[in-house]
Amino acid sequence: MPFLLDSFSDVKKELKKKMKKKSSGLLPCLSENDKQCIHHIREQTRQLNQNNIARTQAYFQFYLKHPEIHWALLGHMVSRNVGWNMTDLKGELLTKLLPERDQIAFFSFLERGSWLIFQDVYPQFLVYDLSVRCSQEMFHLLPHLSTSTFMETLWRYFWHSGDSYTLAIATVINEQSYLEKRLIQNNHFKNTVTGTVSLKMYDFLRLNNILFPYCEEEKREKTSLVGATSRHFTSLHERILFGKKLYSLLFQREKILAGVMKWAHERPHTGSRKDYWPDLFNDVNESFPRSLYKRRVKNCVLRKGAxxxxxxxxxxxxxxxxxxxxxxxxxxxxxxxxxYIHKEVSLNGEILNNYCKTLETIELAVMAKEALLLREEE
Known part of the structure; x- marks a missing residue:
């Protein structure tokens, strides 16, 4: 019989106990029905973990079914940003700045992180969905799906308390901690991404903006943006606090939450930035491939004739x-x-100026690189 977790202090006691009593690695036997459930959960997760588009959609569909699981919407919106970062690598500007080797390295890094998070968190969602359908908790399945004992404890707490905030922040802690050794400290990615000059350039060009597009009633003609810029991406501490800030931006302002939901409903994720700003981005290349780049954007508006x-x-x-x-x-x-769950964070959500400057900075970098190459050819 699992320990009843009715309060946050119960969670603390249970996790302290689990720290002292390290698992032997031997899991209890499962019934035939449980084994079938595990097989189905693994298979469903595998099918939906094919690419960023499928993952992003799966998070949104789950949130629509279970809006009490806040992280599913947060995961959906962050996953959209990951998709935009992936396609930027093949878009108008970064193809002129980054050699193909770096484009592939950055994509592999983003894709691996996205894949890792989904294959960890989505089985947890499916176990919760199963629990709801069975009207009894099924969290004894989580260790068989390689879920952290931390999350097993927090899911049990959520089942009894309905505390959506704590579960969401616990999931932020879990996913970033899960990525730490498998992605950030992974030797391959240290050599190709996190320890490279290209990542420093990525930081310099401010390419780490997270954008939440949303619909405002008074601005029907154009999507509004809120968001934040991630700093010190290689710091686990900073990534957890950043996740908390994004959560507060999305769930502690009713107007933004309603606007994000409306926008997400109306704009299926394609990975193109045209999804939120079709007047600035297009999914068809309109420019001549060999022409020198000229500035096209000022304050996130196209210059005349561009x-x-x-x-x-x-x-x-x-x-x-x-x-x-x-x-x-x-x-x-x-x-x-x-x-981390009760640590205070603040975020005003102002991102537009920063994002507009980012585009202009990248344009200038492209033009500087082209000018340098021309000089070398002369």
Missing amino acids: ERLYSPPLKYAWPNTPHEDAESGDWFEDWHVLD
């Missing part, structure tokens, strides 16, 4: 990628990570 920026749909930019199985092991070692 072509829109090319932003391809994901299905044309990158093929589906096969993945090796995720590395085993539970990241949970210290119950003090619970402190």
Whole structure:
């Protein structure tokens, strides 16, 4: 019989106990029905984990079914941004700045992170959905799906408390901790992405904006944006706090939540930035391939007579990628990570000026690179 987790202090006690009593690695036997459930959950997760488009849609569909699971919407919106970052690598500007080797390295990094998170979190969602349908908790299945003992404890707490906020922030903690060794500290990605000059350039060009497009009643003709810029991406601490800020932006302002939901309903995710700003981006390339780049954007508006920026749909930019199985092991070692749940964060959500400057900075970098290449040819 699982320990009843009715309060947050119960969660703390349970996690302290689990830290002292390390698992032997032996899991209890499952019934035939449980085995079938696990097989179905794994298969469903595998089918939906083919690419960024499928994952992003799966998060949204789950949120529509279970709006009490806030992280599903947060995951959907962040996943849209990952898709835009992926297609930027094959879009108008970055193809002129980054060599193909770096484009592939960055895509592989984004795709691996996106794949890892989905194959960890989506089985948890399916176990919750199963619990709701059975009217009894089924969280004993989670260890068999390689879920952290931290999340198993927090799902049990959520089942009894209905505390959507705590579950969402716990999921942020879990997913970023899960990525730490498997992606950020992974030797391959250290050599190709996180420890490279290209990543420093990525930071310099401010390419780490997270945008939440939303519909405002008074601005029907154009999508509004809120968001934030991620700093120190290689710091686990900073990534968790950043996730909390994004959560507060989405769920602590009713107007923004309603506007984001309206926008997400009306705009299926394609990976092209045309999804939110069709007057600035197009999924068809309007420019001549060999012409020198001239500035086209000022304050996020096209200059007179300028072509829109090319932003391809994901299905044309990158093929589906096969993945090796995720590395085993539970990241949970210290119950003090619970402190993040009640740590105060603040975020005003102002992103437009920063984002407009980002586009202009990248344009200038493209023009500087082309001028340098011309000089070398002379």
